[in-house]
Amino acid sequence: MKRNSIKYITVAALIAGGLSSCTKKLDLLPTNDVTSAQVYKDTAGYKKAFAKVYAAYALTGNSGPAGNGDVQGIDEGTSDFFRLMWCAQELPTDEAVVGWGDVGLPDFHSMTWSSSNTFLTGLYYRCMYQITLANDFIRQSSDANLSSRGISGAGADKIRQYVAEARFLRAYQYSILMDLFGNPPFVTEADPLGGPLPKQISRKDLFTYIESELKAIDGTLAAPKSNEYGRADKAAAWALLARIYLNAEVYTGTAQYANAVTYSKKVIETGGYTLVSDYTKLMRADNNLNKNEFILTINYDGLHTQSYGGMTFMTHAPVGGSMDAAAFGIAGGWAGLRTTKALVNLFPDGASSADKRAQFYTDGQNIDINTISTFTDGYAITKYKNIKINGGAAQSKDYADVDMPIFRLAEQYLIYAEATTRGGGGDATAALGYVNALRARAYQSATNGKLTALTTDLLLDERGRELYWEGFRRTDLIRYKKFVEATYLWPFKGGSKDGKGVESFRTLYPIPSADVTANPNLKQNTGY
């Protein structure tokens, strides 16, 4: 027996020894994915990570068109930034209805969304995702990290400019969150990943933060029109400042129209931008050629940047009924989006207006909507086409080449005009001139559409005519106090055929319940 126990001990020791030598075998690494040290080892790697910070607002994930999504809990095809932001900004307004019954989607137009709405949750997480990527990039690009990775001189300067742009993108997304959700969680590069739960920031404090960030990066950003296509420059930061100042009263309780005048003027006067000649050619497959008017674009590409969101959505979803898909440069429409007669009626003579911005498809379409799910109820809109400016074919019929200008000169004209009209101290003649420049393009005539005076109400309508379906309408209606109020109605507003007012708390979207659950620091917005 004694001999046996020695045997046992030997065997046990062998097993124990074998086990400890083998635990190293449990350290396995992925075949193709790499660690941060490998990514950020040189400037080329920095650029690929930096490009992702931008791409986060264009793509839905890391496999085009789908298959490796960034944001979970939502169908990947609907999870990109612009499509979701567009739905939140346009569907609850007079400018758009959607016929699809995806759960939560019709709640936009009927204004009955809840805090578990999938699209709102997806949008919120998409915005926070780009912020999180920006934070990580900024952290990886700290001076300490650059020097430890042996990056200095011109390479380091380039990266410092990337950092300024990452801060711009972060500020941009915070401005979207401020506008839609009001009081989001607040994280910067100072908050480590997986660290303590983020604190909530108030809408007002967030306004101050965005303002200070945009001003702080002004020195580092490239001069207007001097940066690579698709990257933000000083003008983009000014344009965003102008936009938030225009809405400052909504965000903070205090109007700042003078600042809106200052920054829109800066874009207009020092940016060097000009209007392209034909409004109907703005949203085309090769509209990168329109960069004289475009301050910053989200870049899409039918071959290289594929998703079911963004401009693929904007060129497919409004095509149905008797519309010829080929005329839109696509293989087939998705038969979803139309507009209400309220938008049509903004144009004199409606769809057959001399104002060329009235890009409606009416053949077989009823101007009145009886059933939202019926595509032929409500005029379709033909503003977005995946064909070239000269009519040539795009690269793909399934994924759009069109780039989306999230800042363009026309908006700055309208900001200047409205801020001036609201007493921001701008030059009233110049303001009128800017609006008439837009109208001259719209009418293809310096005289036919010419206005002689501006009023704020007229400017809301002008914004509708110029900027419809570009993701501004909800913000505009709220600023004009026409979003939830019963004073302005459109078909199926509030779910009622002739329209009705809804609860005032709906000027803010709810913080998604998913994050309220995950982060006890968050307090739900009033009413939800």
Added chain:
Amino acid sequence: MRKNYSKKYVLLCAFLMMSVMAFAQTGSIKGKVSDETNQPLPGATVTIDGTTIGSTTDVNGNYAINNVKAGSYTLSIKFIGYVTLKQAVTVNGATALNFSLVPESKSLNEVVVIGYGTQRKKDLSGAITNVTAKDFQKGVITTPEQLIAGKVAGVSVISNSGAPGAGSTIRIRGGVSLSASNDPLIVIDGVPISNSSISGAANPLSLVNPNDIESFSVLKDASAAAIYGNRASNGVILITTKKGKSGKPVIDFSSQVSASKLTKEVPVFTGDQIREYVKANGTAAQIAQLGTASTDWQKQIYQTGITTDNNISVSGATKHLPYRVSAGYLDQDGILKTSSLQRITGAINLSPTFFQDHLKATLNVKGAQSKQRFANEGAIGSAVSFDPTKPVYSGNNRFGGYYEWLNNPAQPGGGLKDLATLNPLGLLEQQDNRSKVYRSIGNLQLDYKFHFLPELHANVNLGYDISKSSGNVIIPDSAASNYKGFLDAKGVTHRGLNNQYKQKQSNTIFEGYLSYAKDLKSIASHIDAVAGYSYQDFSITNYNFGNFAHDGTEQPGTQPVYPFDKPENRLISVYGRLNYVFMDKYILTGTVRRDGSSKFNPDQRFGTFPSVAFAWKMKEESMFKGITALSDLKLRVGYGVTGQQDGIGNYDVISFYNLSNNTAQYQIGDTFYNLYRPGGYYSLRTWEQTASSNIAVDFGFFDNRITGTLDYYHRKTSKLLNQIPQPAGTNFSNYIVANIGDLTSNGLELNLSADVIRNSDVTWNVNLNATYTTNKITKLTLAPDPSYPGVFTGGISGGTGNTAQINSVGYARNSFYVYQQVYGSDGKPLDGVFVDRNGDGIVNSNDLYRYKSSDPKGYFGLSSNVNYHKWSAGFVARASVGNYAYNNVFSSSATQLSIFNGIGILNNASTNLLETGFTGTSDKGRLSDYFVQNASFIRMDNVNVGYNFGKLFHNTGNLRLSANVQNVFIITKYKGVDPEVSSGIDNNFYPRPRTYVLGLNLSL
């Protein structure tokens, strides 16, 4: 019954005595021993009690004992697994006596395979159910797990579809995981196999030939399974294949031919009905779209599937080398056109012994090659939806001649209508998706009994499971399904498809254990101990390919960034078990396993999974000994903790950067950049743990003619691997599989087996098993949050990203999450009207409620086998109660919107539309609880009859013919085609056919 039995016995004895008296006084006994179906029993022993004189039956069951002095004797006829027959005989000359043995009812002496060893069934302390070949499901069974469907209490085996080789959803005591896998661990001859699917194979298990399987041991509770700690939470199924037995070579040949047919079509409008409906409800333009045909599209896509299954095996032993070699060929055509499977299998088993039996070696090598053609199952839904007023063929050559919807029907050369339903037959016949898969599973097990200490064994097991698969998907450029194609750099459109896929899997295992068994007579004790080490590696190589048009042009942007990806994970474990039996009455078993997994951070990597069980053979106590009717009584109590780490990512504990593919680049300046994306991670991830207790009674009555087991279990899973939302801004993924959540489940299982009749003419046994089970999620978030709805699951078709189920606190897993339908006074559902459950004046997602679950409350299996002389007959029925299914066929095709859709074509609709009149315009309509239907059912799985011809060629050989019907009928209230949907979402899955089988078994 008992009376009847005795009567027969008396008659038999009388007959024997008469025969004995008739013979002269010389000495030999000859005859034949057969089993209850009159098949010869080779290897049975016939001995004369009190002597060493005896004989063993040969391959034909014949025995002969010569040189017996005249006189009276008692003969014992023995065969393992059969009741020993004692027979008084008076020898006087050449005596001829034939015997028929009846099987032991639920033999308690049978040896059961347990983890790392075997145990006598009567010494078991855990919940282990053993199913051997004689109790398997019969008929054409192409995948092993279907052999035990409905046979074991607490085990549900639901085939995923009727496709050739389709896999099954196996649940042992229901699922306890949310995001991790709920599949049990399957161990084949000591090789734990990976649950990952093999590309190109409908189901990885379909590469194992069911005909090679001898038995299944199902380890249900923690005390039985905890020895497999890391992967045991969902139970363990140990599969043992057939081995060679001593004796002359036996050749077994079996052949089956079967015909499968569709049982029921989805009820849809006929051509005339749709014409009538459209004329009554459609616009002029829609009426103009009507055609004149009356096509039954479902009839077009289904066929009678013929299957042949041939198997041959040779087994026997030469001196010290028992062997078995087998080969099989299965050729199956599915009932959906263009689906088929051809499988060649081979297996070799050698179990030689060396050094006076001190070293036992077991070599198992199984190999399979399958060639499969996968049908485009989208055709099933298309056949439901495609307009029946249209003909199958258009009369011209476009789209291969198949009728399709065009943008403008007046221009036959014009564009195909986008998003239109495609011709179902075209979808099938214009897709050629074929795979070829090779898989081999094998191991070499060496068991050495120490020369100086025979109680001690050292056991080494080296095993592998490798597969290689590849396939091609070819769609001609005329096909409508790939009409869009893509543009090349010159702007030329390329259509069709010519894609390939390829995968390799390689799993290896090394195990070594020591076992020690000793009787300690002085203290009336017996000890069994096992201690071992295990190393397992699971590696998959997925090759990446671009997308190619039929003409071989590669689609721009689809060339892969990396040629392949090779996900891999490892497990390292040590384990031990101590089994202590005292006075052959009290059994105490303890096991412990410590596992390390490469999926976790080094400091969270190891988990320890202990178990303890106690069994008391109460029948051995004096107070029960006197009760003659009670033949067995045992109480078992066990507790243990098991772990789970399957079904989650391999590398998620730190953030890795993934480089985007070439169609997910971003343009900066004039350059398109591939993107480095940091991935979501969860550094704290660790083992999901299930603590379970089991209390059970095993009983037997009337000489074990009635036996049974009643088990109660309670399980609590904690640290649930659960997909939960992350605080925004703290991670690169907004949902991550974290260890947050608890789930409890309880169940009651009853297994009853009765030999209703047991005599030499007739045997009839009946087996009933019943399972009652409930589960409830008790925690899903770090801090309790009543406002958190839960984790959405159960994706449905229609729209994008819609789900119909949810996992929420306080409810069962996979509860449906739907709107409450309002009904009119006529009992019909009101279109688009739902209950405002929270009373806030609007109906939105806050009014969704949890309604029923897809998990059954109870399920049952009933098997019966009758043998009468050369005839045998049996059936297996299964039932399930309390399971609900979401009828996605109704929700997407039983609305007016399905006929008059936004695409601008006409579609067909389910006839359920006539009952509801749903317009389909309500966005909430799809989530009406009207579509959640009671899917309880009783299904007659199998009815079979067989006839044994006995000897065929001059005293050798044996022939048996059988006939089976599988999936005979189903009784259910469910309104869809088939209520048995394990996911709970019924959406046009490949229907399970009814199959008629003729079989032949020949042994030589």
